[in-house]
Amino acid sequence: MTCWLTTEWPWYVAGPLIGLFVPALLITGNKVFGISSNLRHLCAAIVPGKVEYFHYDWKKTGLWNLVFLAGVLIGGFLAFHSGAAHDVAVSAATRNSLLGLGIHDFHGVAPRELFTWRTLLTLRGFLSVVVGGFLVGFGTAYAGGCTSGHAISGLANFELPSLIAVIGFFAGGLAATYFILPFVLGGV
Amino acid sequence: MTTQVVSEFEGCGAASSEPQAARPAYLTVYLLLGVAFGFVLSRSEVISWFRIQEMFRFQSFRMYGIIGSAIATAALSIALIKWAGLKSVSGESISIPPKSLGSGIRYAAGGAIFGLGWALTGACPGPLFALIGNGVSVMVVAVVSALAGAWIYGWARPSLPH
Numbered sequence: 165m166t167c168w169l170t171t172e173w174p175w176y177v178a179g180p181l182i183g184l185f186v187p188a189l190l191i192t193g194n195k196v197f198g199i200s201s202n203l204r205h206l207c208a209a210i211v212p213g214k215v216e217y218f219h220y221d222w223k224k225t226g227l228w229n230l231v232f233l234a235g236v237l238i239g240g241f242l243a244f245h246s247g248a249a250h251d252v253a254v255s256a257a258t259r260n261s262l263l264g265l266g267i268h269d270f271h272g273v274a275p276r277e278l279f280t281w282r283t284l285l286t287l288r289g290f291l292s293v294v295v296g297g298f299l300v301g302f303g304t305a306y307a308g309g310c311t312s313g314h315a316i317s318g319l320a321n322f323e324l325p326s327l328i329a330v331i332g333f334f335a336g337g338l339a340a341t342y343f344i345l346p347f348v349l350g351g352v
Numbered sequence: 353m354t355t356q357v358v359s360e361f362e363g364c365g366a367a368s369s370e371p372q373a374a375r376p377a378y379l380t381v382y383l384l385l386g387v388a389f390g391f392v393l394s395r396s397e398v399i400s401w402f403r404i405q406e407m408f409r410f411q412s413f414r415m416y417g418i419i420g421s422a423i424a425t426a427a428l429s430i431a432l433i434k435w436a437g438l439k440s441v442s443g444e445s446i447s448i449p450p451k452s453l454g455s456g457i458r459y460a461a462g463g464a465i466f467g468l469g470w471a472l473t474g475a476c477p478g479p480l481f482a483l484i485g486n487g488v489s490v491m492v493v494a495v496v497s498a499l500a501g502a503w504i505y506g507w508a509r510p511s512l513p514h
Contacts, residue, residue, distance in 0.1 A: 171395075175417030178396030182418065183425025185389055190433060192381055194440040196448055197426075199478040203502035210499075217506035228382045235386020236478055240485025242387065243394030252402040257411040262402070273400040274474055274488050281490050296472030297480070297494030301501025303466025304477060306512065307459055308451065310466060311476040314459075315419060318451065320426030325451040325459045332463020333470060334408075340471035341408040 170247045186317055195228060198313030200304035202226065202233045265349040288348050307332065378442070393482045401474025408471055458514040469501075 173181075189195040204218070205226030212218035251270045254262075259270065269276045276283070283289035304310040307329045309318060315333065318326020396418055397403050407415035430448070439445050453459075470476055473494055475483055480498065483491040505512075 169395075172397050173392075173395045175396075175414050176421060178392065178398070179418040179421030180425040181392045182389075182396065182398075183422035184429065185385065186426035187429035187433060188385055190430070190446050190448075191438065191440055192385070193378060193442050194444040194446050195382075199476070203477065203498055204506070206499055207503045207506060211503065213503075213507075215503070215506045215509075217509050218503075228379065231379045232382045232386035232389070233478075233481055235383045235388075236390035236393070237481045237485045238383075239387040239390020239392075240394050240399070240482030241390075242485075243391045243482075244486040247394070252397055252400045254402045254406045255412045258402065258406040258409060261409055261411070262405060270402065272488075273394075273397065273402070273483065273486055275401060279401070279488055279490050284490055284493060292472050292474075293490055293494045294497045296469045296474075297491075297497030298501040298504075299465050299469030300473055300475070300477060300480070300494070301469075301498030301503075302505045303462050303464070303469055303501070304498075305462070305502040305505035307462025307466055310478075311419070311470075312478055314463070316422050316426055317448070319423045320430055321448050322427075323451055325453050325456065328456050328459040329463035332460045332465075333467040336464035336467020336469075337404075337408045337471040338467075339464075340468045341405065344468070344472070 171250075172253070183316065183320070186320060189232075193228065196313070197317045198229075198309055199233065199236075200310040200313060202229050203301050204305060205230055265346060267349065291344075291348050303336070389478070390482045390485060393479055394486055399475060399479035399482045399486065404471060404474040454514050458512070461513075469498075 186197045189197045205222045208218040208220060208222040208226075209230075249272070252273060254270070262270075262275075267275050267277055278289055278292040280289070284293055300310075304313075307314065309326065309329060311333070314326040314329040319330060393399050398415065398418060403415055406412045433446055437445075466476075473480070473491075475491070475494070477498065480491055480495055484495070
């Protein structure tokens with residue numbers, strides 16, 4: 165059965181829907197859309213240690229966002245189990261670029277050559293999951309936001325700090341794509 | 353609503369904002385919004401490592417179309433909210449606290465560090481969690497690693513340029 169709920173959505177449907185979470189959160193409780201502050205809230209809740217940055221009332225400022233984040237995980241689960249398994253229809257150019265880097269498995273949302281428990285302790289698996297995850301956590305905390313907080317909420321509100329951050333996102337992303345990934349994927 | 357949340361922090365504003373934010377009814381709304389967001393992230397495929405590679409290689413308009421139209425929709429919504437002077441359902445006047453620019457270093461450096469991680473994991477923080485729901489269970493390790501990264505930032509914060 166091909167139904168709009170079970171297949172990928174075109175960009176002009178997906179984008180506006182994502183953008184609507186900004187007014188939805190503002191109108192329900194004057195909350196600013198941004199996911200990465202949850203990493204700080206989780207640190208504050210679990211392992212604040214003696215770090216001043218993690219000593220604040222996380223329940224008061226962040227409980228709503230942690231609940232939202234739990235929902236994101238559940239939403240992913242529902243989408244996965246209600247959708248048909250398929251290859252992500254990336255462009256032929258991307259497919260060729262990735263084949264050239266040794267990625268042959270195009271099934272699912274992430275290549276199993278990098279994102280399984282079995283490959284976790286290979287160089288490329290470790291770099292993709294452990295090092296990549298660390299950089300996401302450190303970088304978003306340092307920048308004070310991620311794609312949601314800076315690229316969407318921040319740019320939509322015409323904030324210069326967010327524009328600088330988004331330029332940084334792309335500088336880092338391009339560097340990893342063109343200099344780190346070929347080295348790591350090609351070298352194994 | 354009979355639920356009373358007793359705040360230990362009776363600072364300015366705390367008494368009015370904390371109880372409503374913590375009420376189960378409000379939390380349910382955020383849970384449902386989160387579920388919807390996780391579903392949208394999945395169906396739009398922005399959680400896919402392949403899509404992120406396609407974006408950083410400039411080989412498809414798709415991701416730019418998604419992010420661009422998301423920003424345009426959000427910007428239009430914010431402008432309408434400001435123009436109409438809307439209040440939130442909870443009765444607060446709606447405002448987005450501005451970020452202070454400072455030297456700008458934190459945005460450039462932090463942004464670039466996140467960008468490296470975005471391309472390597474193929475995921476930003478929201479998609480990291482949506483991916484676990486999508487059965488990519490090894491992303492639990494990426495989340496723990498991201499928490500470690502955020503923690504190290506908090507620890508090193510006093511000595512980092514902002």
